[in-house]
């Protein structure tokens with residue numbers, strides 16, 4: 001299949017940025033400060049970190065995009081301009097924007113623009129209009145693949161180019177959380193929590209349980225599935241061939257609020273899957289089931305395979321609230337040493353014991369995420385069944401880890417049980 005494509009990954013913090021860069025992403029999108037759609041999330045970069053973020057992406061030979069896609073108020077114009085100036089100076093490849101103040105200013109200083117999903121671009125004329133200022137546009141998530149293919153065909157036939165002079169590129173989401181509302185058109189959080197989703201402060205009221213109330217008697221009924229507004233996650237793994245055939249060329253993974261191991265896992269799954277389809281023209285059954293088992297391991301609200309892209313209505317609701325991955329992370333300690341010549345990591349178990357050959361995960365700012373299926377450790381020159389809390393264990397790793405990296409045990413999740421363990 002002769003089709004070039006770009007896998008765009010979320011980078012919520014340094015660990016997930018590194019995880020994306022090491023796992024096969026071609027580009028990473030990040031947020032800085034509060035003028036982006038994850039301003040409410042704890043994970044975001046500071047303006048003074050932008051140079052370092054771009055340097056890491058460049059060193060890996062990848063592109064780096066800055067999301068600046070909230071609605072902007074007058075009082076924020078100066079802050080927005082400063083951020084654009086800083087992004088331009090740092091060498092950011094493009095800003096992802098929807099507000100015309102951002103688009104106009106970014107263009108005026110020669111900073112490339114990508115049209116954000118917040119623009120809700122759903123037809124050829126809207127796309128043609130956006131091509132006046134954007135080299136890449138994200139289409140609304142609610143389009144069917146045949147609509148996307150038709151737009152892509154017209155871009156080629158009519159030679160619709162962005163300001164760079166190159167054919168306009170179409171970007172679509174391929175994996176991650178979906179909204180019950182249309183992209184960029186939800187006011188639920190604004191109404192119920194006084195925090196606007198369109199200002200990056202969604203409190204996700206749609207993810208809560210709801211009940212039906214008889215307005216006359218006040219009697220309430222709990223619905224069989226009370227998560228009636230919480231869609232399952234989009235998953236395109238089984239439809240990679242159709243994705244490539246649609247003509248879209250930038251495939252975006254949702255999840256700037258997700259952890260480094262999530263980013264590493266999802267990016268590496270789609271890298272492998274898309275490369276196989278690009279090479280052979282299809283994804284083998286063996287690869288599909290192996291890669292799906294890997295996707296199911298990390299955070300998910302269970303999956304809607306193909307989503308709106310197959311022309312279906314949203315009809316897939318989470319059965320349980322929160323994460324439905326069968327695996328859960330338990331924080332146990334930190335890397336306290338790394339012996340480069342022998343590739344041995346030393347971990348101090350600050351928070352609990354760790355069983356011999358347990359499944360483990362190491363995450364860190366530069367390390368990204370490293371999974372260890374069977375962690376065979378040594379303690380005091382022996383191989384005990386259990387390493388107690390407070391002990392220092394050592395084991396071999398296949399790439400460098402760093403002092404301060406976090407060490408987790410991966411354990412089976414107990415459903416229906418409220419856990420205080422770290423969420424994946």
Ligand code: SF4
Nearest residue numbers: 179180186197202206
């Ligand atoms: S409330 Fe739910 S549907 Fe609305 S923007 Fe937030 S996540 Fe999306």
